[in-house]
Amino acid sequence: MKKDLVIIGGGPxxxxxxxxxxxxxxxxxxxxxxxxxxxxxLNQCIHNGFGLHTFQEELxxxxxxxxxxxKVLELEIPCKxxxxxxxxxxxxxxxxxxxxxxxxxAAGSKLITVMNRQEGLYTxxxxxxxxxxxxxxxSRGALNIPGYRxxxxxxxxxxxxxVNMEGRMPGREIVILGSGDIGLIMARRMTLEGANVKLVxxxxxxxxxxxRNIVQCLDDFGIPLKLNHTVVDIKGKxxxxxxxxxxxxxxxxxxxxxxxxITCDTLLxxxxxxxxxxxxxxxxxxxxxxxxxxxxxxxxxxxxxxVFACGNVLHVHDLVDYVSEEAAQAGKCAAAYLQGRLAGxxxxxxxxxxxxxxxxxxxxxxxxxxxxxxxxxxxxxSVYKDAAxxxxxxxxxxxxxxxxxxxxxxxxxxxxxxxxLEQFQGLREITFSVRQS
Amino acid sequence: MTDIIVIGAGVTGCAIxxxxxxxxxxxxxxxxxxxVCEGTSxxxxxxxxxxxxxxxxxxxxxxxxEGNGMMDALSAELDFPxxxxxxxxLCFDEGDRHKLQKLLEQGLKNGVKELxxxxxxxxxxxxxxxSEDAVAALYAPTGGIVCPFLLTIALAENAAVxxxxxxxxxxxxxxxxxxxxxxxxxxxxxLESRVVINAAGVYADxxxxxxxxxxxxxxxxxxxxxxxxxxxxxxxxxxxxxxxxKYGKGVLVTPTVHGNLLVGPTAxxxxxxxxVNTTREGMEDLVKRASLSVExxxxxxxxxxxxxxxxxxxxxxxxxxxxxxxDAPGFFDAAGIESPGLTCAPALGKYLTxxxxxxxxxxxxxxxxxxRKGIPNMALADEEERQRLIRENPLYADVVCRCELxxxxxxxxxxxxxxxxxxxxxxxRRTRAGMGRCQAGFCSPRTVEILARELDKDMAEIGKNDxxxxxxxxxxxxx
Numbered sequence: 071m072k073k074d075l076v077i078i079g080g081g082p083x084x085x086x087x088x089x090x091x092x093x094x095x096x097x098x099x100x101x102x103x104x105x106x107x108x109x110x111x112l113n114q115c116i117h118n119g120f121g122l123h124t125f126q127e128e129l130x131x132x133x134x135x136x137x138x139x140x141k142v143l144e145l146e147i148p149c150k151x152x153x154x155x156x157x158x159x160x161x162x163x164x165x166x167x168x169x170x171x172x173x174x175x176a177a178g179s180k181l182i183t184v185m186n187r188q189e190g191l192y193t194x195x196x197x198x199x200x201x202x203x204x205x206x207x208x209s210r211g212a213l214n215i216p217g218y219r220x221x222x223x224x225x226x227x228x229x230x231x232x233v234n235m236e237g238r239m240p241g242r243e244i245v246i247l248g249s250g251d252i253g254l255i256m257a258r259r260m261t262l263e264g265a266n267v268k269l270v271x272x273x274x275x276x277x278x279x280x281x282r283n284i285v286q287c288l289d290d291f292g293i294p295l296k297l298n299h300t301v302v303d304i305k306g307k308x309x310x311x312x313x314x315x316x317x318x319x320x321x322x323x324x325x326x327x328x329x330x331x332i333t334c335d336t337l338l339x340x341x342x343x344x345x346x347x348x349x350x351x352x353x354x355x356x357x358x359x360x361x362x363x364x365x366x367x368x369x370x371x372x373x374x375x376x377v378f379a380c381g382n383v384l385h386v387h388d389l390v391d392y393v394s395e396e397a398a399q400a401g402k403c404a405a406a407y408l409q410g411r412l413a414g415x416x417x418x419x420x421x422x423x424x425x426x427x428x429x430x431x432x433x434x435x436x437x438x439x440x441x442x443x444x445x446x447x448x449x450x451x452s453v454y455k456d457a458a459x460x461x462x463x464x465x466x467x468x469x470x471x472x473x474x475x476x477x478x479x480x481x482x483x484x485x486x487x488x489x490x491l492e493q494f495q496g497l498r499e500i501t502f503s504v505r506q507s
Numbered sequence: 508m509t510d511i512i513v514i515g516a517g518v519t520g521c522a523i524x525x526x527x528x529x530x531x532x533x534x535x536x537x538x539x540x541x542x543v544c545e546g547t548s549x550x551x552x553x554x555x556x557x558x559x560x561x562x563x564x565x566x567x568x569x570x571x572x573e574g575n576g577m578m579d580a581l582s583a584e585l586d587f588p589x590x591x592x593x594x595x596x597l598c599f600d601e602g603d604r605h606k607l608q609k610l611l612e613q614g615l616k617n618g619v620k621e622l623x624x625x626x627x628x629x630x631x632x633x634x635x636x637x638s639e640d641a642v643a644a645l646y647a648p649t650g651g652i653v654c655p656f657l658l659t660i661a662l663a664e665n666a667a668v669x670x671x672x673x674x675x676x677x678x679x680x681x682x683x684x685x686x687x688x689x690x691x692x693x694x695x696x697x698l699e700s701r702v703v704i705n706a707a708g709v710y711a712d713x714x715x716x717x718x719x720x721x722x723x724x725x726x727x728x729x730x731x732x733x734x735x736x737x738x739x740x741x742x743x744x745x746x747x748x749x750x751x752x753k754y755g756k757g758v759l760v761t762p763t764v765h766g767n768l769l770v771g772p773t774a775x776x777x778x779x780x781x782x783v784n785t786t787r788e789g790m791e792d793l794v795k796r797a798s799l800s801v802e803x804x805x806x807x808x809x810x811x812x813x814x815x816x817x818x819x820x821x822x823x824x825x826x827x828x829x830x831x832x833x834d835a836p837g838f839f840d841a842a843g844i845e846s847p848g849l850t851c852a853p854a855l856g857k858y859l860t861x862x863x864x865x866x867x868x869x870x871x872x873x874x875x876x877x878x879r880k881g882i883p884n885m886a887l888a889d890e891e892e893r894q895r896l897i898r899e900n901p902l903y904a905d906v907v908c909r910c911e912l913x914x915x916x917x918x919x920x921x922x923x924x925x926x927x928x929x930x931x932x933x934x935x936r937r938t939r940a941g942m943g944r945c946q947a948g949f950c951s952p953r954t955v956e957i958l959a960r961e962l963d964k965d966m967a968e969i970g971k972n973d974x975x976x977x978x979x980x981x982x983x984x985x986x
Contacts, residue, residue, distance in 0.1 A: 154912075156906075185897075189904075191904060206949065209811070209948060214790055216784065218783065220976060221976040221977060228951060232952060236952060237983050238979045238981070263983050302787065308970075309977070
């Protein structure tokens with residue numbers, strides 16, 4: 071099978087990317103989704119708060135997804151559900167058409183091996199690919215939490231699926247480690263379902279989630295949040311019987327003598343999300359260790375020509391609205407690429423993330439290829455009060471935006487204008503940094 | 508009265524059961540857990556040791572070299588993963604060379620083949636990531652890696668199809684001598700048997716001491732491990748041991764037969780026979796000590812940690828306790844089976860069966876079927892094999908565990924084969940579903956659902972392993 075564009079993942083990123091690609095003239099495209107339905111993780115996020123930026127209304131996760139699913143169906147974009155991509159490779163040299171190197175030739179083709187119950191195992195040859203595989207939760211093992219390995223330890227998202235999709239309770243007496251957004255949402259959700267959420271413990275001196283979630287999910291229900299605390303032991307041989315929580319020092323090491331045993335039957339983990347880039351790895355895409363996602367340019371294109379990335383596989387977002395926005399750009403750029411309108415790079419200007427800025431997406435920008443404006447998204451590495459985000463060209467500060475509060479849990483963005491970049495003579499480097507007052 | 512009762516369905520009990528199945532005996536295996544391979548056999552290094560460690564003349568030495576030699580044929584016969592990747596014992600100090608030499612001589616005496624000492628240059632060419640501080644190493648090309656779960660499960664399944672009865676969830680409480688045999692009281696009723704074989708791991712002393720005055724003592728010796736992502740599974744290709752140093756007994760760094768990197772074990776004698784918890788100290792210690800063996804140990808790639816208990820016997824000679832108890836005719840021990848017990852198991856099964864034959868003669872069964880076919884493995888299958896499997900059953904195209912690429916077809920096989928899985932851990936050990944980097948975050952709800960559907964149970968009845976380990980505590984809106 072041959073396709074102009076294959077979108078891997080039918081969650082919010084894949085849906086928005088596909089719609090934008092189609093609207094920009096790509097007709098020969100397909101979405102590959104491993105689940106039985108489109109919408110990705112939004113389907114289990116039945117709380118509201120989605121879509122404030124995009125639609126100026128508060129939608130639930132499934133409602134937000136529905137808007138994009140409807141669009142995709144109206145645009146008659148084919149979707150393969152229950153279909154797993156098991157490999158992604160560059161078409162080998164021998165199979166390339168001799169002497170051609172343009173985007174529209176097989177030279178740049180990617181081979182996507184997929185598998186499903188109806189059609190079996192086969193390969194799709196695609197001129198362009200959009201990576202939209204989302205992310206996964208960090209597991210107990212990766213967190214190195216010592217103790218027994220009984221039932222009752224779930225990532226917050228797994229518990230969310232049991233409650234919201236299966237209508238089942240994964241536990242009654244709950245301790246949550248990590249104050250990521252899913253953990254905060256689940257603290258409220260479990261409470262509403264009659265469970266007793268005893269504590270949210272957070273290793274860092276600040277929460278990893280959105281401020282609004284702390285207020286609405288913990289404060290409103292009187293659930294304590296203990297910063298600088300972690301779980302140092304899990305007790306119970308068959309089922310969790312208790313966890314031991316301790317305070318940590320500035321190096322995140324537990325402080326002896328501060329241990330407190332908390333009786334519970336369940337430990338939920340909300341300790342960070344990891345972009346699912348195993349397929350990107352198969353293709354040899356250059357990765358950014360700061361995001362665990364691909365390094366992309368202003369067109370959201372990876373170092374592999376014709377391979378774009380968006381959404382949580384690129385970097386973990388705080389709000390789905392930004393995922394959709396970013397994905398639409400990826401879809402548009404993929405269309406431009408397929409139509410030969412994405413001119414080859416003439417001079418990419420690197421963007422350096424320094425002084426408290428952990429990363430930026432994109433990591434470089436080509437003023438010739440960029441649109442009139444370019445959104446640069448980033449996160450900071452710790453909590454700042456009354457600070458400023460500075461953008462510098464060749465070391466010279468060109469803009470400084472004051473921020474009352476900056477926190478790692480919130481994604482930030484700054485819009486660069488093409489005119490500014492073009493007017494600056496001899497631009498070699500753009501720098502994003504935090505300036506503390 | 509039955510002929511033979513085997514207590515314990517770990518690798519030792521299952522290997523014995525499979526050998527017993529070759530003869531005209533009525534054999535019952537009693538296991539207190541809900542599945543085979545639930546004790547020490549599920550939490551160890553997964554190494555088929557070459558056989559240079561054990562003191563020449565001991566049973567350990569004999570069974571180790573024999574067991575290692577049997578692995579290739581057994582792996583072909585019973586279809587479990589085994590690879591002869593070779594092993595290295597690193598020497599970090601010129602002053603310790605005599606210890607390498609001693610190991611070499613010991614190994615040669617034990618009958619280990621191809622054993623030799625290699626110098627730094629050759630070592631680095633074999634293993635570029637090995638520590639710069641290593642000056643030489645003992646190289647044992649016959650060392651191997653094996654999947655301890657699938658070895659145990661394969662032995663058990665093959666025993667079961669050849670007529671051995673497995674009673675799971677059946678804990679032995681009492682053993683009494685009666686005329687012509689033993690009365691074994693379990694939580695599920697009383698059985699009588701001419702012969703009892705004690706393969707009860709860390710509990711073997713308890714059962715032995717019920718019938719014998721020559722008391723046995725077993726200390727649970729805890730070993731903690733860290734398992735790392737397949738991304739770094741090729742950090743080393745051989746199993747890397749250390750000579751004991753001033754830092755104590757070394758830990759090993761090895762690829763697993765499934766392609767992860769495994770680091771461990773620590774060694775700590777404990778009182779708790781169920782004390783399989785990991786500890787912060789243990790894990791930190793592991794990383795520190797493994798870092799002596801390899802450069803830049805990828806410690807951030809840990810995907811899970813676990814601990815197992817070796818059944819360490821308190822005996823004059825450091826050796827297994829295998830054979831008929833002197834004062835209890837018909838009661839056979841396979842006790843104190845610590846490392847290299849996994850390697851020894853196939854040879855131990857034969858060795859003990861020969862002894863039982865002397866006590867209770869029996870004819871060979873003509874219909875014994877020595878082969879067993881494992882569950883298909885989509886992740887490892889080539890394109891042609893994958894296509895064939897999907898044509899046979901489209902469920903082999905339906906991926907449940909994305910990290911390890913395990914399909915619904917494989918999970919169905921795991922449930923419906925002899926001694927099929929009834930728990931999430933049972934599925935995991937048979938198919939690897941949930942063993943990958945997300946550690947069952949995505950696939951566990953679906954696996955639970957499939958188990959419930961196939962076993963005609965409610966999801967709330969499905970557990971991780973034994974009773975009490977159910978995942979769900981009820982439905983919504985119940986309280």
